[in-house]
Amino acid sequence: MKKDITSIFKAHLVPKEVYKGGKNIPPTDKKIYKLSSNENPxxxxxxxxxxxxxALDDINIYPDQTDIRLREALVKDFDGQLTADQFFCGNGGSEVIDMLLRAFINEGxxxxxxxxxxxxxxVFxxxxxxxxxxxxxxxxxxELDVEGILNAINEKTKVIFLTSPNNPTGTYIPKSVMDDFMARVPKNILVVFDEVYRHFADANDYVTALPYVLEGHNMIGLNSFSKTYGLAGQRIGYGYTTTTIANYIRLIHKPFLLPLTSIEAAIGALNDTEFIEATVKTVLEGRKYITKAFDELGIKYWPSQANFFIIDPPLPEMEFTDKMMEEGIMVRPVxxxxxxxxxxxxxxxxxxNEALVKALRKIMDM
Incomplete structure (x- = not known):
């Protein structure tokens, strides 16, 4: 019986959708503002x-075998509330997601x-x-459907993803909602709390994963150096959790996982308080400016706690995206x-931001 190579493909992998990242600025002499990938402004x-x-003089040698130096820097960044054994790192937040799923998920x-x-x-x-x-x-x-999630849990449930602020909506989960959820979720389930936009959240009742991890809950706080620190191109992410969970996940941590330049960049970025503060200030001021413009133009949007907005565009999404590109503004349909x-x-x-508002006004006047 003849068989081709596809006979040994994993059935659950094909044919399915794949994750497609945002586009880069195309070759052009025109000034383009890339407001499509939530990168540092x-x-x-x-x-x-x-x-x-x-570090460039040393790129001919292998980097650190483990991520311990970065984990020790993260301990300082979290004011000593966590130990180095409670962190694990990867090549961007996406790989951290992949690592934890690889560690916990079996087929079915x-x-x-x-x-x-x-x-x-x-996808992962x-x-x-x-x-x-x-x-x-x-x-x-x-808003998070707490009752819907709790009612969906069964004996096969292993991981629950929560995100605050959420991508792509910019909305967040209030502390009272998180307190209620964590009090009721079964103890044998891993809760992954994606907080990569946490630096931009200024709501009085915003909460990260930290207090729940400190209380011993089975939760992972997922973070990235791509947003606040401006290191999207270096691909650095990390998670923090209980010592038991972190030690388990690090069992599948590849040696020499992080490039030398990424390790040094992350440690340097954690020490750059001035840049972090300037980034947050720029985003919060921009958020107010754009919110005011949306209100004046009558554009439907959702209040954001992140460094982006989701809107209901005045034109069909792809037409709107193309029109904005004609005006030199890259945005992302979601x-x-x-x-x-x-x-x-x-x-x-x-x-x-000024160019964005100018382009929006032009499109709204069409």
Missing amino acids: LGASPKAVAAMKA DEVIFSNPCFLPYS SRWYGAHQVDIPLLTPNY SQFGAPGKVRITIGNAEA
Whole structure:
């Protein structure tokens, strides 16, 4: 009996959707403002860049075998509330998601997430044969459906993804909601709390994973150096959790996982308080400026706690995206994230934000 190579493919991998990242600026002489990928509006941390440059003379040798130096730097960044054994690192937040799913998911297990959300939650879990359970955020305000998630839990449930602030909606989970959820979720389930945009959240009742980890809950706080620190191109992410969970996940941590320049950049960025503060200030000021413009123009948007907005565009999403590109503004349609018809717009620096508002006014006047 003749068989081809596809006979040994894993059935749960094909044919399925794959995660497609945001586009880069195309070759052009025209000024383009990239407000489509939630990147840092100020560039990269100068201390991180200096640390990378200083490491270039040593790139002919292997980097640190483990991530211990970065984990020790993270202990300082968290004011000593966690130990180095409670952190684990990877090549970006996406790889941290992959690592924890690889560590916990067997074929047939269930993973819960809430669309609209970051697509890798579902795509990556499928790689390991998991059944994806989508408990959508409650409309019209994109609130977490706590009862829906708790009612969906069964003996096959292994991992629940929560995100605050959420990508692509910019909405967050209030502390009272998190307290209630964590008090009721079964103790044999891992809760992954994606908080990569936490530095931009200024709501009085915003909460990270930290207090729940300190209380001993089975939770992972997922973080990245791509946003606040401006190191998206270096691919550095980390998680923090209980010592038991972190030690377990590090069993599958590859030796020499992080490039030398990434390790040095991350440590340098953690020490760059001035850059972090400037980034947050730029985003918060930009958020107010763009919010005011949305209100004046009558554009439907959702209040954001992140460095981006999701809007209901005045034109069909792809037409709107193309029109904005004609005006030199890159934005991102987010149907792939579970928000059909919506568009995500990153908050830029003052110049980019002014160009954005100018383009919006022109389109609204058409």
